[in-house]
Amino acid sequence: MPGEVEFDRVARVVKLRPSKQLEAVKPGDRLLARVRDVQDKIAVLEALAKIDGTPLKYPRTGVVIARRGENLDNVVGVGDYAIVEVSSIYYGLITFDLYGHALGCIASLCSRCGSILEKRGNMLECGKCGSRERRKLALKYGSLNQFIEEMVRVLEGKDSG
Ligand SMILES: [Zn+2]
Numbered sequence: 001m002p003g004e005v006e007f008d009r010v011a012r013v014v015k016l017r018p019s020k021q022l023e024a025v026k027p028g029d030r031l032l033a034r035v036r037d038v039q040d041k042i043a044v045l046e047a048l049a050k051i052d053g054t055p056l057k058y059p060r061t062g063v064v065i066a067r068r069g070e071n072l073d074n075v076v077g078v079g080d081y082a083i084v085e086v087s088s089i090y091y092g093l094i095t096f097d098l099y100g101h102a103l104g105c106i107a108s109l110c111s112r113c114g115s116i117l118e119k120r121g122n123m124l125e126c127g128k129c130g131s132r133e134r135r136k137l138a139l140k141y142g143s144l145n146q147f148i149e150e151m152v153r154v155l156e157g158k159d160s161g
Pocket of ligand 1: 111113115126127128129
């Protein structure tokens with residue numbers, strides 16, 4: 001099994017670092033991510049592409065931590081696409097920021113019927129079932145639908161191929 005063994009003196013563990021070169025992801029990078037799971041205080045997102053639309057060769061999973069006193073239910077929803085910024089990487093655990101000015105959801109799915117929600121003032125509304133939901137919205141919410149659709153097509157094509 002090719003790889004590089006390294007001993008981490010601080011954590012006192014031996015790790016096998018894959019020799020396959022992962023694209024560098026570093027704090028400050030902005031990525032397009034899909035929300036996989038949402039709990040009260042933590043959400044799991046999978047970064048799929050760079051902000052210019054180039055898919056990452058290896059999707060990166062990371063977490064968003066709720067701000068003090070906040071519940072993530074009003075910030076992201078499962079299936080949403082969001083622009084996130086890598087805020088830290090600690091022993092391979094990536095933490096994403098979602099609260100910055102240009103960050104947040106760019107396409108959110110209705111939690112009832114799965115349709116893409118439309119922006120109405122500060123809220124999102126489902127054109128199909130009328131559900132009204134709240135999210136942390138990116139400045140460009142809704143303006144990237146075509147981009148998203150294209151990306152979803154590429155990603156789903158990759159799965160079936
Ligand atoms: Zn709906």
